[in-house]
Amino acid sequence: RKEVEQDPGPFNVPEGATVAFNCTYSNSASQSFFWYRQDCRKEPKLLMSVYSSGNEDGRFTAQLNRASQYISLLIRDSKLSDSATYLCVFPLGGKLIFGQGTELSVKP
Amino acid sequence: NAGVTQTPKFQVLKTGQSMTLQCAQDMNHNSMYWYRQDPGMGLRLIYYSASEGTTDKGEVPNGYNVSRLNKREFSLRLESAAPSQTSVYFCASSEARLFGGELFFGEGSRLTVL
Numbered sequence: 001r002k003e004v005e006q007d008p009g010p011f012n013v014p015e016g017a018t019v020a021f022n023c024t025y026s027n028s029a030s031q032s033f034f035w036y037r038q039d040c041r042k043e044p045k046l047l048m049s050v051y052s053s054g055n056e057d058g059r060f061t062a063q064l065n066r067a068s069q070y071i072s073l074l075i076r077d078s079k080l081s082d083s084a085t086y087l088c089v090f091p092l093g094g095k096l097i098f099g100q101g102t103e104l105s106v107k108p
Numbered sequence: 109n110a111g112v113t114q115t116p117k118f119q120v121l122k123t124g125q126s127m128t129l130q131c132a133q134d135m136n137h138n139s140m141y142w143y144r145q146d147p148g149m150g151l152r153l154i155y156y157s158a159s160e161g162t163t164d165k166g167e168v169p170n171g172y173n174v175s176r177l178n179k180r181e182f183s184l185r186l187e188s189a190a191p192s193q194t195s196v197y198f199c200a201s202s203e204a205r206l207f208g209g210e211l212f213f214g215e216g217s218r219l220t221v222l
Contacts, residue, residue: 008148036211043198043213044151087150095166096211098143100150 131199
């Protein structure tokens, strides 16, 4: 099993929809994780940091399910500008491990 | 607000040629990193540097060398380019301890090896 796995998508949703992505991980010792956003052909940028069971920032909610070893990112009231690839990131063995990303496309 | 600056942004090489990717940050960060990104693979760490004068191997260091001559700059060198090194390369830096806190990325360097 890969250390971090994400559904690559694409997730195609209408504007205003609620969408959720999951990211599974294999190292149960992870105490923190991050979600980065990457626009097409651009650099990744930090979206959210989570150091406990979850975090909420406006329309975005990130949660950690330790029992099932996955994290999730929930986006409410999707905007066209939310279209991007979302990368989950874990610290592991002193490094940061990136998932391959989930592509989201929000349509009018 | 330059942040992390990478050059060149695009490069085409022939197999066996050498080149250096330059990276500079103006945020006074101690830690710097080089990643490559390939379709379906996510970002993979090539080399990193915790401070000026120190470098360490990441997940995929073979075929690359790095140099951290000062706090601002962290260069990545391909001595003899191979088609497998065709990729998008990102330099990043962080203020906090190594791999802690937010990573700030450059805009990327798109390398094609023919």
